[in-house]
Amino acid sequence: MSDAVDADHVVVALDVGGTGMKCALVRPDGVTVRTERHPTDASRGPTAVVGTILDVAEGLADKARADGLTPIAVGIAVPGVVDEARGVAVWSANVGFRDVPLRDLAATRLGLPTVLGHDVRAGGLAEARLGAGRGTGHVLFVAIGTGIAAAHVVDGKASVGARGAAGEIGHILVRPDGPRCGCGRPGCLEAIASASAIGRRYAELTGATADAPVTAAEVAERAAAGEPLASEVWREAVEALADGLATGQALYDVATIVLGGGLAQAGDRLLTPLRAALHERMTFHREPRLVAAALGDEAGCLGAALLALDAVRVRDHQEKR
Numbered sequence: 001m002s003d004a005v006d007a008d009h010v011v012v013a014l015d016v017g018g019t020g021m022k023c024a025l026v027r028p029d030g031v032t033v034r035t036e037r038h039p040t041d042a043s044r045g046p047t048a049v050v051g052t053i054l055d056v057a058e059g060l061a062d063k064a065r066a067d068g069l070t071p072i073a074v075g076i077a078v079p080g081v082v083d084e085a086r087g088v089a090v091w092s093a094n095v096g097f098r099d100v101p102l103r104d105l106a107a108t109r110l111g112l113p114t115v116l117g118h119d120v121r122a123g124g125l126a127e128a129r130l131g132a133g134r135g136t137g138h139v140l141f142v143a144i145g146t147g148i149a150a151a152h153v154v155d156g157k158a159s160v161g162a163r164g165a166a167g168e169i170g171h172i173l174v175r176p177d178g179p180r181c182g183c184g185r186p187g188c189l190e191a192i193a194s195a196s197a198i199g200r201r202y203a204e205l206t207g208a209t210a211d212a213p214v215t216a217a218e219v220a221e222r223a224a225a226g227e228p229l230a231s232e233v234w235r236e237a238v239e240a241l242a243d244g245l246a247t248g249q250a251l252y253d254v255a256t257i258v259l260g261g262g263l264a265q266a267g268d269r270l271l272t273p274l275r276a277a278l279h280e281r282m283t284f285h286r287e288p289r290l291v292a293a294a295l296g297d298e299a300g301c302l303g304a305a306l307l308a309l310d311a312v313r314v315r316d317h318q319e320k321r
Helices: 046-066 102-110 119-129 195-206 216-224 228-252 262-266 268-281 296-320
Strands: 009-016 020-026 032-039 070-078 081-083 088-091 098-100 114-118 138-144 148-154 256-260 289-292
Touching: 009 046, 009 119, 009 296, 020 046, 020 296, 032 046, 032 296, 046 070, 046 098, 046 102, 070 102, 070 119, 070 296, 081 114, 088 102, 102 114, 114 119, 114 296, 119 138, 119 148, 119 256, 119 296, 138 228, 138 262, 148 228, 195 216, 195 228, 195 262, 216 228, 216 262, 216 268, 228 256, 228 268, 256 262, 256 268, 262 268, 268 289
Parallel strands: 009 070, 070 114, 138 256, 256 289
Antiparallel strands: 009 020, 020 032, 081 088, 088 098, 138 148
């Protein structure tokens, strides 16, 4: 593929979550020409989910051809531990994957070069290159939802790690005597500052029942309205998150931290106190710019498309040598 944009070329991109899949056809210039959403229905089991992924990807490729477009590659982003070099979904609690060779399965089914990536790293890649971190060489994208994970993007490339597990910032120890995390250890960042942890902590303090759960967004609203218990929970979460981000800044020295995920939708209710708390923790480290993500829940899908486009460019460059 040349550097010039081929108007009829597209990549098939899928961002697979435990509940739904965000899918798109994306041109080499980053323009999305078609979007779709499909249920994942992870409760059916990983074999059924893989079948759905392959069906949806093949369907998108067929629709592209029907519209006079030429699909040239496939990018798939999934949660959990991903071995990107081998194209294997190693493990995922949300989807149930265990050593699934998803890249090769898709490549065989569609007859197209395929790339498999991690959902948060794909989202971070998109935010760094197309979104809130655009124009910044060093970006830390932090997704805060049910859990907390991050992607460190340097000059448009996301760090994978030695075993595909880079970016697990949610498991930084911030409160040694804190609540037990899903990983089994007490005091992890995501056990205190994730959206699910905030709702859970508020329920503990107020005696709310499982029949009437309170979301993190509602806690933020109640804190803004001056409710004491909500304010306490929100402050605890912000302080823990500031500790985690300060550790991240000490490790990565980024120019910009981009916050994504459901909790970032709290906007200034989160960003204003978090900026202040992070500022207090900076000593000799340069203070990063702290901003909300710009691409919303489309980031992972766009990132999957970027991974596919990058792979095609690398392949074509090698063929020309």
